[in-house]
Amino acid sequence: MSKNDDSLTELFDKEGNQIGVLISADLWAQIKPHIKQFIPSEAPKERPEPIKDWEILKEYWDFPYPVDTDVHCEHCGTRTENWETDTPRKFKLASCNLGGLVSFKCQQCNARIVKKHFKNEITVECTPYIDEKSKNMEARY
């Protein structure tokens, strides 16, 4: 069997209809750049943490209490005293704005934790992760 036969295998169902082609990793690496436009777009990469926004919020912090860095996921129980210093991160910064709205993604269960900073208090909301596809079927609780 030649090397080419190993890198490309045509797949058939039991009726003999071709259902696909199995391509070796090596061959795929060579082919892929040339057929990009035919491949369904890959899953979007996770956006990088907007650390800059967080730095700006800290710089212009005008709440009557110190900057708070603790995050707690009510969904799976993960907690940290300082999300910035965890390695690996238990929570990833998802968004942050100067108004004091800071949201995190729990790395354990993907829940979204939103901290809202007000003049007198900090409120925290924890929303369990729901797969976009099953969103409509999922019962709300």
Ligand SMILES: [Zn+2]
């Ligand atoms: Zn969690």
